[in-house]
Amino acid sequence: MSNFEPLITLKISIQRALLGEVTRRLVSVTCGLKDNHIQIRGYVSSDVTQEDIERIQFVGTEVIADFPEGYSIEESCLPVTMGEDMLDFWAFRRAEEIS
Numbered sequence: 157m158s159n160f161e162p163l164i165t166l167k168i169s170i171q172r173a174l175l176g177e178v179t180r181r182l183v184s185v186t187c188g189l190k191d192n193h194i195q196i197r198g199y200v201s202s203d204v205t206q207e208d209i210e211r212i213q214f215v216g217t218e219v220i221a222d223f224p225e226g227y228s229i230e231e232s233c234l235p236v237t238m239g240e241d242m243l244d245f246w247a248f249r250r251a252e253e254i255s
Contacts, residue, residue, distance in 0.1 A: 160224070165223065169218070172218070184199045195229075196219065196232070
């Protein structure tokens with residue numbers, strides 16, 4: 157019998173993968189898991205840049221490496237101005253600035 161718990165693995169994995177990848181532009185990261193499909197969505201403070209996309213894809217690469225064969229992953233990066241929707245959980249959320 158295996159002790160593999162996919163949602164717990166995802167929570168731990170995303171935290172590790174985000175180390176060194178959180179920039180000033182990154183506002184939040186949310187993750188979801190349905191069946192064997194992982195979703196990672198990053199929200200950035202303004203228009204999405206190629207670097208933002210590459211950082212989220214790198215995070216996804218680190219995460220999927222922690223899962224057995226048969227899992228798939230989808231990474232996306234959106235501007236926070238579109239509104240933030242939480243998937244299964246927030247992996248990261250920047251505090252709002254107090255004026």
